[in-house]
Amino acid sequence: MTPDEYCQQKAAASGSSFYYSFLFLPPEKRRAITAFYAYCREVDDVADEASDAAVARAKLAWWRTEVANLLAGHPSHPVTRALAPFVAPMGIDGARMNEIIDGMEMDLTHHRYADFGALRVYCHRVAGVVGQISAAIFGYRHPQTLEYAELLGLAFQLTNIIRDVGEDARRGRVYLPADELARHGLSAEDILARKGGEAFRALMAEQAARAESLYEQAFARLHPEDRRSQRAGLIMAAIYRTLLAEIRRDGFPVLEGRVSLTPIRKLWIGWRTWITA
Numbered sequence: 001m002t003p004d005e006y007c008q009q010k011a012a013a014s015g016s017s018f019y020y021s022f023l024f025l026p027p028e029k030r031r032a033i034t035a036f037y038a039y040c041r042e043v044d045d046v047a048d049e050a051s052d053a054a055v056a057r058a059k060l061a062w063w064r065t066e067v068a069n070l071l072a073g074h075p076s077h078p079v080t081r082a083l084a085p086f087v088a089p090m091g092i093d094g095a096r097m098n099e100i101i102d103g104m105e106m107d108l109t110h111h112r113y114a115d116f117g118a119l120r121v122y123c124h125r126v127a128g129v130v131g132q133i134s135a136a137i138f139g140y141r142h143p144q145t146l147e148y149a150e151l152l153g154l155a156f157q158l159t160n161i162i163r164d165v166g167e168d169a170r171r172g173r174v175y176l177p178a179d180e181l182a183r184h185g186l187s188a189e190d191i192l193a194r195k196g197g198e199a200f201r202a203l204m205a206e207q208a209a210r211a212e213s214l215y216e217q218a219f220a221r222l223h224p225e226d227r228r229s230q231r232a233g234l235i236m237a238a239i240y241r242t243l244l245a246e247i248r249r250d251g252f253p254v255l256e257g258r259v260s261l262t263p264i265r266k267l268w269i270g271w272r273t274w275i276t277a
Contacts, residue, residue: 003082004031007038010079017243020266021235024274025138032090032137033232035082040130042079043100047107048171056108060101067097091136096129103129111173112188116210119177120154127157131233138230142223145230151218152233158211159240162204162247166255169194180206194255204252208244215241231277238273239266 001009011019011034018037022030043063050056070080070087071094086092103125113119131153132146140146161168161175168175174188181187184203186195215237222230239261247259261269 001078003078004035006078007031007035007082010038010041017239017261017266018236020239020263020270021232023267024235024270025232028086029137029139029232031082032086032092033134035079035086036092036133036137038079039083039097040100042077043104044126047104050108053108057105060105063101064098067094067101070094070097086137090139092133093136096133099125099129107173113175113177115179116177119175122175123154123157124150127153127160129153131156134233135230138232140223140226140229142226144221145223145226148218148221148223148226148230149233151214151221152237155211155214155218156236156240158207158214159244162207162211162252163243163254163259165191165204166194167258169255176203176207191255196255200255201252204254205248208248208252211244212241227277231274234277235270235273238269242269 011022016037022033022037025033043060046056046059046063066075066077066080069075070084073084075081075084083092103122106122106125110122113122128150131149131151135145135149165176169192172192174181174191176188176191178188180203181191184199184206186199186203190200218237227234242265243259243261246261247254250259253259
């Protein structure tokens with residue numbers, strides 16, 4: 001299996017909405033973003049599958065070394081070998097790649113967040129930075145497009161948090177600000193016990209409104225001249241906003257199971273966005 005085939009398999013197996021946006025890209029950009037996405041999946045899997053925090057930290061430390069090897073021109077892992085041809089031409093930033101690992105390390109120790117300010121730091125590392133690197137791969141001319149990419153990444157992560165409340169609770173994780181939980185008469189223990197009801201739905205409506213605000217802020221920062229090159233990100237946004245709308249319409253049933261869109265629907269949204277963006 002070649003490095004590119006490894007990354008393709010890793011990306012396709014995830015079933016992520018991001019994968020569907022890659023399908024519309026030109027071949028070289030598709031190879032680059034697929035390799036970068038596979039990197040994100042590799043380090044995310046370390047945090048998600050960790051049964052021993054010390055082992056997980058050692059694995060993440062290995063990835064930091066591998067990022068250094070990538071920048072030095074001698075990567076060893078299939079993912080970094082696939083990514084290597086694109087580092088210089090597409091301005092892939094090693095510091096940002098390490099910042100993603102910083103976010104994954106937070107998952108080993110931080111399972112509660114006092115307020116949105118604290119949560120935003122986590123979201124920036126695991127998603128905002130991903131958005132910035134992705135924007136660089138897609139190509140941009142105006143610096144404010146990186147601001148768009150950061151805000152869009154935050155919006156994606158908040159959408160993920162809403163979608164995955166029940167799944168995260170089963171792992172002992174609560175990514176909802178404690179002060180906002182308290183304002184609705186709820187606690188982290190209520191979420192871990194998957195306690196729903198009107199208070200929970202009101203809390204989730206507040207989270208959804210914040211995510212929608214971030215989508216709007218992101219689009220306001222996307223320079224018109226970069227809109228065409230950033231269409232893959234706009235496809236992701238269209239898919240994620242459709243998912244968020246469905247979750248809201250159904251009354252936020254996210255404690256019971258994971259709401260998702262069918263692959264054919266994601267492809268339809270992707271195609272429609274690609275030709276109209």
